[in-house]
Amino acid sequence: MSEERRLQVLRAIVQDYVSTSEPVGSKALLDRHQLGVSAATVRNDMAVLEEEGLIAAPHTSAGRVPTDAGYRVFVDRLSQVKPMSHAEKSAIREFLEQSLDLDDVVDRTARLLASLTQQVAVMQYPSLSRSSVRHVELVALAPQRLMVVLIVSSGRVEQRVLEVSEDLLTPEGEGLVADLRTRLNAEVAGHLLAEATQGLADLAEAFPQRDRETVRLVVQALTDAMAEQREERVVLAGTANLARTGADGLTLAPVLEALEQHVVLLRLLSTVDADASNAVAVRIGAENPYEGLHTTSMITTSYGTGAVAGLGVLGPTRMDYPSTMAAVRAVARYVSEILDQ
CATH class of the missing domain: 1.10.10.10 (Winged helix-like DNA-binding domain superfamily/Winged helix DNA-binding domain)
Known part of the structure; x- marks a missing residue:
């Protein structure tokens, strides 16, 4: 007792x-x-x-x-994370559903999280390396121009426009496009990008000789799109919120320096257990591996199918942990739903 x-x-x-x-x-x-x-x-x-x-x-x-x-x-010892009200949840969903594209989703999410928590919001861009193929679309733009569209689970869309020798607007050309679209999706849909190209190497051999050059061009375009390396990126919002916490023992200079080093933030965002449903990681003070953040706490979680990236907030150790954890968890859930649509 x-x-x-x-x-x-x-x-x-x-x-x-x-x-x-x-x-x-x-x-x-x-x-x-x-x-x-x-x-x-x-x-x-x-x-x-x-x-x-x-x-x-x-x-x-x-x-x-x-x-x-x-x-x-x-x-x-928190028995439960403070639940968000129905009005708050509806506002989050409505604000995020107005996003126009992936860049807008990331920007809106970071700004929303900073506003909800009055802390610094950190959001990692979805990583192609941890994404899977959702769908491949082929669109004939002109008789000899074909657009290849790669849609991945993170919400990112990659496009390539190819010049081909065949007339794609003839019945035979339309049949080739439809057949190739079906075969491509059968091979790559649902697979991680790093693995998806493995079944494409010999795909051209399954087509008549006259179509093989077009198939090879499409396969090469897809392979390039999947293999293209992108620098991991993070987006920050609400950095000005640090100014009002100066009296909380927060040493601003090293914190701002750490925020400028995206590799530090990426490392902190990448350690949430992706297998734990709705897992929220809380690092307090010296639990943060970077010395410049020892006067702060960081609350993070993953989002997206397969936990493709992370998001969270950073602020002084004197923060409202239950409410902040609830906000981080709720925003991650709604972002995941939007990207999975």
Whole structure:
């Protein structure tokens, strides 16, 4: 019972400190929370929590603030993540569904997450290397011009326009385009891009001699599109939110320096367990592997079928963890739904 009561006191200290940014004393706890114990008991519990390194006294203040270890215990003992309201969920869905293309989806998501959490939002672009083929489309633009369209699970669309020797607008040409489209999708749809081209090497041999050059051009265009290397990218939003947290022990210079190094952010976004449904990773203070982020917390999750990329928020350790975790999880879910459409 005493351990559970001390966790209740710790939870109250975290909630009050996040809300007020002021060190929390025993009198304030008794005034604001129905703890059901005496002031002496609360003081004793706070003394034990301080001995365990879960709270600390800043300077000579009579109040206490949570430590990184205290935040960690608080997060680990959350019985549930604070649910978002129906209105909030509807607003998220409506805002994201207005996206025009993948770039707009990423931009809107980052801005939305920064607005919801009042933290810095970080979103990784969907990676081609972890995406699978959704569909291949062939469109005859002119008698001897063919557009090859590769649609991948991340929502990215790649297009190539080819000049061919055959007339694609004749009945024979239309038949070739339809047959080739069917065979291509049978070979590559549903496969990871890194694996999808393996069954295309001998595809031309399945067609009549007159069609093989066209088939080879299409296969080469698809192979190039799937193999094309892209630099991993992240998008940031809400960096200005850091300015209002200067009093929270956040050292701005190293944090801003870390935010400029996208490789650091990509590493942090890539460690969520993709197999764990709705997994949200919380790194607090020194748990962040980059020293410049030791005064921050980062809440991240993955999105997209097969967890093609990550998103999350970064802010001071004094943050509303339940609400922020809920926002990150909800936004990731809606982004995944939009990209899967």
